Amino acid sequence: MQHRYDPEPSYDPRSWSRPRPVAAPPVPPIAKAAPAAARRNPISLLAGVAVTLGGAILAYAARPANDPAVAPTPAPAAPVGVSYDQRVLNIASATAIAPTLRSLGIAPADADRTADLAQQALGDTSGLLRLDVTLAGATLHAATVTHADGGGVAIERGGNGALVAKALTARLTRRLRFVRGELDGNSFYSSAVAAGVSDVLVGPFANAFRYDFDIQREISAGDVFEAGFEERVNADGDVVGTPRLVYASLATAAKTRALYQYRLPGDAEAEWFDSSGRSSRRSLMRTPVDAARISSGFGMRGHPILGFRKMHRGTDFAAPTGTPVFAAGDATVTFATMKGPNGNFVRLRHDNGWETLYLHLNRIAPAIVPGSRVGQGTQIGEVGTTGRSTGPHLHYEVHIEGQAVDPMSIETGGGRAIPTAAMAAFRKVRDAIDAKRAKAM
Structure with missing residues (x-):
């Protein structure tokens, strides 16, 4: 049977081509009549028949004892004119599965059953989903519904022709990325995004230094920043979810600070520490309002x-x-x-x-x-x-x-230090970040 997969997904079912039937194999040519000389030689003909019958008798006698005398029934031939087409669509939520399948010409019963199986596996979920559909003509052959992380459900036909579901486990790997940039003359936000920092990390980066720098007044064009963040990546290499900032540094003409995010045992949230294990947190924030x-x-x-x-x-x-x-x-x-x-x-x-x-x-x-x-x-x-x-x-x-x-000139006090018992674990995290940063930069 011939399989055909379209290289690119289509989002308009009306534009999709119908499956192209597989061409039937060519009919072998009819054998030509034997030459006249052969027809006038009955002795040769009888000799050939005798040889053939003798070979058949020997083969029968040599067969294994448990081999049935009746030849096995040949497998049914693949239906002529059927091919597989695969369609890939993005849908807004699981509730869109059944209508989308119906729009492909799939029978309502199969469309509804597929949607029911998917929703049972996915739960009451919303957000963008990927729907992969394999069609055999106008019949649903298989479907998968997955989140961006690869988790979801695969639905296919069992041996009795009924649709059955199998859960798919999310497949994510973690990677650490580092970017470096210089501040432009506009804003820290535009500088960070231009350097490759996700816009959702600009706020956390600024907050990491809220006790050390007035981002609006103490930084200027040409100052250098670095950001290290952990990303979760799916099998296609796409980033899934929100990255997490784990390293931040800022160097101005007046001072340089480098911070590592670490959560002490017993703390509800992670905190920023310098390389010696002292918290960046002070008794008072320098600026009690964001982006001002x-x-x-x-x-x-x-x-x-x-x-x-x-x-x-x-x-x-x-x-x-x-x-x-x-x-x-x-x-x-x-x-x-x-x-x-x-x-x-x-x-x-x-x-x-x-x-x-x-x-x-x-x-x-x-x-x-x-x-x-x-x-x-x-x-x-x-x-x-x-x-x-x-x-x-x-x-x-x-x-x-x-x-x-003056709120901008007071010394707001030093931060707490990591306890001695926790320093070894902190150094392990710090050294791992530094090693990956050295390779990246």
Whole structure:
């Protein structure tokens, strides 16, 4: 039987060609009549018959004892004019299986049975699926439905002609990739994406350095960054799921930092550590809002509304309305409501006695009430322009012993060190990353 597979998938069933029937084998030519001389020689003819009969008798006598005398029934010949066609389609969810199969001309009973078997194996799943269909004419011969990771279900006809399903296990491998780039004159985001960093990793990369760098103010064109991230790859070499950032480095004219992600035993989440095993985390975040630019710093300035020079007791971060605002450190909420020109206003008292203030919020998170505890990085509200404000921004203050200080200049304290008992495991992770990075770079 001849098999034909189309090299490229089609997404429009109307454009697909009908299966081309296999050509029947050529009929052998009719033998010509024997020469006249042969017809006039009956003695030769009888001799040939005798030899043939003698050979048959000897073959019969020499056959094995258990060989049946009746010749076996020959296998049925493949139906003439039938070939296999394979179609590959992307479908939005498992609910699209039956309609898609019907659109190929497959019998509704087979289409529905295939969909039922697939949904039983896949469960109540949504998201893009790959549907591979093998047709024998207009009859369903086999089908597979798979996720991007290769997991799914294979459906084919059993010996009795019924459709049966077999689960397919996901086949993923992990690989570590490294990219290096220089900052352009536009933004860290555009620089990172141009270098090959997935856009979903730009935020985690910036957050890794939120205690060491003000990404908006302390980096400039020509500064060098590196990112190492783990990807899961399927059998076709396609990346499946979201990559995970495991290494980040940033080198500016003033300083260089390289960090490794590691989760200590007993910790719920991984943390960033330098090569010596000291955490990058500090008692306070440098910037408690993502993707913001400093629009006004700490110190004397001409007030944009009142018109006279006035002490600006904090730092303003301009960002779109609704941008999340985070607690700069572990703290207790002492104030959370509207307050005149401050607009929606939150005050936090931290465990070391310092206070941080967040003004002009668009809204305050419902759980942020006086007396509640927040962890560093917990969202407490959103950027807004409530109160005395000329546009959406966060006004952020840090108070030490009741006095406002420049949030961008204070020393926020050193991070914790990895315990001695866990250092060997950390070094193993660090050294593996460094070895692969050395080969990649």
